[in-house]
Amino acid sequence: MHTQLIQRSILLASLLAAPALLAQTAAAPAPAAPAPPAPLSMPSMSGPLSTASPATIDAGPFGKLQVTGILSGFAYAQSNKTSDHTKNADISNAQVFVQKTTGLVQFYLQGGAYNLPALGSPFFTTRDTVSDFYGAFPQGYIKLAPKGSFSYEAGKLPTLIGAEYTFTFENFNIERGLLWNQENAVNRGLQVNYAKGKLSSSLAWNDGFYSNKYNWLTGMLTYTQNAANAYEFVAGGSYNTNTRSTIVTPTLQNNSSIYDLIYTRTGKKYILQPYLQFTHVPQTTTIGVAKSTSTLGGAVLGTYTVSPVFTLAARAEYIGSTGSATDGSANLMYGPGSKAFSFTVTPTYIKSAFFARADFSVVGATNTTAGDVFGSTGTNTNQVRGLVEAGFMF
Numbered sequence: 001m002h003t004q005l006i007q008r009s010i011l012l013a014s015l016l017a018a019p020a021l022l023a024q025t026a027a028a029p030a031p032a033a034p035a036p037p038a039p040l041s042m043p044s045m046s047g048p049l050s051t052a053s054p055a056t057i058d059a060g061p062f063g064k065l066q067v068t069g070i071l072s073g074f075a076y077a078q079s080n081k082t083s084d085h086t087k088n089a090d091i092s093n094a095q096v097f098v099q100k101t102t103g104l105v106q107f108y109l110q111g112g113a114y115n116l117p118a119l120g121s122p123f124f125t126t127r128d129t130v131s132d133f134y135g136a137f138p139q140g141y142i143k144l145a146p147k148g149s150f151s152y153e154a155g156k157l158p159t160l161i162g163a164e165y166t167f168t169f170e171n172f173n174i175e176r177g178l179l180w181n182q183e184n185a186v187n188r189g190l191q192v193n194y195a196k197g198k199l200s201s202s203l204a205w206n207d208g209f210y211s212n213k214y215n216w217l218t219g220m221l222t223y224t225q226n227a228a229n230a231y232e233f234v235a236g237g238s239y240n241t242n243t244r245s246t247i248v249t250p251t252l253q254n255n256s257s258i259y260d261l262i263y264t265r266t267g268k269k270y271i272l273q274p275y276l277q278f279t280h281v282p283q284t285t286t287i288g289v290a291k292s293t294s295t296l297g298g299a300v301l302g303t304y305t306v307s308p309v310f311t312l313a314a315r316a317e318y319i320g321s322t323g324s325a326t327d328g329s330a331n332l333m334y335g336p337g338s339k340a341f342s343f344t345v346t347p348t349y350i351k352s353a354f355f356a357r358a359d360f361s362v363v364g365a366t367n368t369t370a371g372d373v374f375g376s377t378g379t380n381t382n383q384v385r386g387l388v389e390a391g392f393m394f
Contacts, residue, residue, distance in 0.1 A: 068394065
């Protein structure tokens with residue numbers, strides 16, 4: 001009798017407590033899903049595009065590797081074509097990025113197809129670009145990252161020079177600008193990096209404009225005042241003469257020195273980046289420079305986030321060279337003593353992994369030399385372009 005009473009009491013208590021237990025269970029928050037990995041620092045990207053969260057692969061003795069990539073194509077139309085086409089289309093990127101970002105020994109590998117369109121320069125097919133520039137393995141290096149402020153890199157490194165990166169997806173605009181045409185892009189060599197607090201710096205010994213002759217020194221010093229303001233000074237140049245001449249190794253620029261002063265202002269919805277650039281080619285008879293020649297240029301780049309899926313970027317530039325066609329000065333642009341300006345606007349749409357954007361640009365030149373400018377005869381002094389690019393970042 002007592003046993004049955006106790007059992008019935010327990011059953012009644014359970015029934016009375018069940019609603020409260022169910023309510024507590026329903027109110028309890030579900031475990032939070034782990035945040036996706038942040039985009040990696042390589043390849044370097046100024047925006048508005050960014051790589052997707054990396055896929056992680058367990059590579060056994062190599063540790064955990066991160067893999068990202070891009071697949072994109074572009075089409076263009078232009079006035080006053082030179083050695084290229086009035087309109088055409090091609091692959092702009094079909095690249096994979098594999099990297100190890102932890103531990104003492106790290107590495108970065110970038111491989112695939114790419115195109116390198118730049119204002120004021122003729123287009124190359126993607127096949128010719130890969131063949132004549134940096135090959136199917138355009139960048140890759142080993143990095144030693146001991147604990148502390150220093151790290152060390154060796155391999156095919158991205159240049160320290162300039163405010164614009166090498167590949168289309170890395171920049172505000174699809175095409176690189178007129179100042180970029182005076183800079184190198186990929187260096188084979190060694191680099192040491194230092195970072196502590198608000199100060200970071202790098203020093204590199206390399207082959208300049210991909211000449212395979214190690215006669216360049218390049219240095220960069222960056223002061224990050226706060227999240228909104230950063231200042232950067234870059235200097236580099238060759239310390240002896242190199243007569244090599246190819247598409248990727250222009251003799252004059254490869255024997256130059258280059259100096260950049262870059263300021264970056266980052267707001268909630270915008271990035272503004274003005275910079276100044278000075279280059280100098282000394283008098284060197286072995287490469288045909290009878291009088292030392294310089295360029296001085298300035299540019300303002302910026303991007304504004306209109307909405308979560310739409311941004312608008314713009315770039316304005318001016319660059320001039322010294323000398324004249326009769327005084328022995330070198331031709332660094334559109335004839336000795338020539339000057340040029342450009343303006344580019346780039347609207348960009350981004351939705352998840354998909355992106356689509358367009359460049360609308362104009363280039364104008366003055367003090368030119370006939371045969372060195374635009375058009376089939378090299379006498380037109382302006383060029384207008386429209387270019388669209390679309391693809392996926394994964």
